[in-house]
Amino acid sequence: MDQAAITEAVSAFAQARKTVSTIGALAESARPASIAEGYAIQDASIAAWGRDIVGWKVGATNTAALELFGLDEPFYGPIFAGTIFNSPATLPSGEFQHYCLESEFAFRLGSDLPAPDGKVSLDDVAAAVSEVIPAFEIISPRFDGVPKGDGACAIADCGIGAGLVIGAPHVGLDGLDLVGHAVSLSIDGKTVAEGTGSLVMGHPLEALAWTARTLASHGKMLKAGEVITTGTTTGVQFVEVGATCIADFGSLGTVEAIFA
Secondary structure, rough: HHHHHHOOOOOOOOHHHHHHHOOOOOHHHHHOOOOOHHHHHHHHHHHOOOOEEEEEEEEOOOHHHHOOOOOOOEEEEEEEEOOOEEEOOEEEHOOOOOOOEEEEEEEEEEOOEEHHOOOHHHHHHHEEEEEEEEEEEEOOOOOOOOOOHHHHHHHOOOEEEEEEEEOOOOOOOOOOOOOOOEEEEEEEOOEEEEEEEEHHHOHHHHHHHHHHHHHOOOOOOOOOOEEEEEEEOOOOOEEOOEEEEEEEEEHOOEEEEOOO
């Protein structure tokens, strides 16, 4: 993929962001044909958008999501400054192409998390985590819908993320069984999905380790202060404007959002 093709893709995404519109599909001349090309477009989009990165989202951390995107490994995308909302959050519907939420374990780092030689242990990850945060990831593809079977385009579209809603942080990891930790999602008072941390690559910290390794392989690094969200525990939930959405993380508290 040459620079002209990357620029064409970036321009299409930038226009969709600016006008809160959607793309039916990227032009064939600008469509990434590989994961590497998807990340090349993502990197160029980050530079063009010009906002600071305050964290990273990880997608496709369970079998169903991998199958949805036609991938054999997860993917990452940036979380931009100005796109993190505190719970309970009223999300301005006019700023999103789609209204979709995923209930996720998020982590704030108290120290940098490099992966020298592509290696990082779960002990390294645990030592770097300062807070565990119940969160909704806001999913809002700049496409007409989720690009099913096209993980490269999902990656190019900055991982199809649009921000986070975060609950109250829990300091440290002591006393937490993240693998067995239950999460339930309710919409307008009705439970619609349930899951546990085991759905996130077997352990949410595994997703964090994967992110550190993969960013390192791309010349990047997880940094102190960043928030990393690790993949859905309750599936992908499209919601209606005005619906009250609550993810209950048990002892970690709840996170609440409504598109209005």
